[in-house]
Amino acid sequence: MSIPREHSLDHPRLGGTLILSAGVALFGCWFTGLYAITGTAWVGAGIAIVALIAAVVGVALLFSRRPRAAGVQVDERMLGRGQRVVLGAVASAALLVVVALGFLDGYVWMPEALMPGMTAAEIRACMGYAGELNGALMMLRIWTVCWGLAALAPLVLGLIGPAWLTARRMLLVTLGIVAAAIFFQWMGTFAMGMGVADTFGTSGGQSPFWVFYSLLGQASLIAAIALWLRPWTGGPGVP
Numbered sequence: 177m178s179i180p181r182e183h184s185l186d187h188p189r190l191g192g193t194l195i196l197s198a199g200v201a202l203f204g205c206w207f208t209g210l211y212a213i214t215g216t217a218w219v220g221a222g223i224a225i226v227a228l229i230a231a232v233v234g235v236a237l238l239f240s241r242r243p244r245a246a247g248v249q250v251d252e253r254m255l256g257r258g259q260r261v262v263l264g265a266v267a268s269a270a271l272l273v274v275v276a277l278g279f280l281d282g283y284v285w286m287p288e289a290l291m292p293g294m295t296a297a298e299i300r301a302c303m304g305y306a307g308e309l310n311g312a313l314m315m316l317r318i319w320t321v322c323w324g325l326a327a328l329a330p331l332v333l334g335l336i337g338p339a340w341l342t343a344r345r346m347l348l349v350t351l352g353i354v355a356a357a358i359f360f361q362w363m364g365t366f367a368m369g370m371g372v373a374d375t376f377g378t379s380g381g382q383s384p385f386w387v388f389y390s391l392l393g394q395a396s397l398i399a400a401i402a403l404w405l406r407p408w409t410g411g412p413g414v415p
Contacts, residue, residue, distance in 0.1 A: 193405050195233050197398040202226055255346075257337055264334020267350040271327030274354055277389060279320045282365035285383040290372045299372060308371035319364025323357040344403060351400040358393030 255263065284296040291299050303309040330350055333341060369380045 192236075193402055197401055199226075199229075199233075200394060200398050200401070255337075255341055255343060259343075260334040260337050260341060260346075261331075262334070263343065263346050264330040264332070267330035267334075267346060268328050271330070271350060271353055271357070272324065274357060274392075275320060275323045275327055277385075278323070278357065278361045278364070279316065281383055281385055281389060282316045282319075282361070282368050285385050286365055286369060286381075287372050289383040290369065290378060290381055291376060299375075303371050303375045306371075306375040308375050312368040312371035315367040316364045319361060323353075323360075326353050326357065329353065348400055348403055351396045351403065355393050355397040355400060358389060358396070361389070 287296050287299040288294065300309055303312065330346055330353075333346065333349065369382075372378065373380050
């Protein structure tokens with residue numbers, strides 16, 4: 177039994193997707209410092225180089241794929257208003273949890289990881305006396321507010337209900353926001369880490385939670401790539 181063209185594997189896109197996703201995963205390994213478990217410093221540089229090569233090869237494969245047969249389309253069912261609202265509300269709630277976890281990491285868990293034996297409240301009190309607290313909190317608040325507002329995008333899309341909205345596209349928006357919010361979380365927490373370091377004369381660092389948080393962002397980006405390109409069908413690789 178033959179497989180219809182619109183449901184067949186697009187092999188160039190599949191290969192490009194897998195290689196590009198591998199590059200993203202390797203970058204995540206380098207970015208989070210997971211390679212340190214090998215105990216060899218040069219492994220990190222090797223992983224970064226391989227990640228870059230994989231990304232270039234993956235993109236090259238994606239752009240070299242054979243043109244899609246004329247007239248082939250992959251239909252996607254539009255969502256009803258009730259479905260849009262429910263899906264948007266669930267997605268926004270999940271995104272707000274992601275943002276809240278990022279805030280807690282910078283506000284509580286990272287400072288406590290940098291200064292074992294002290295509570296976050298005690299650390300912030302010392303930072304306040306040293307004049308290091310206000311700037312640190314400002315950057316963290318800016319990140320939280322900006323991505324907290326971005327987290328409402330799926331709900332707004334669900335309420336407005338544009339004609340192009342499907343479950344796949346709603347998920348794409350959600351995964352994209354997760355990946356971007358987590359990637360830029362370091363900008364919100366950097367000043368806090370520097371403030372702790374300047375106040376107590378210590379070096380910087382991250383909390384144990386941040387490793388898992390960063391990996392969630394990497395996984396979301398990989399999932400978004402695969403969902404956007406749809407290498408398992410012959411349909412168009414557009415949102």
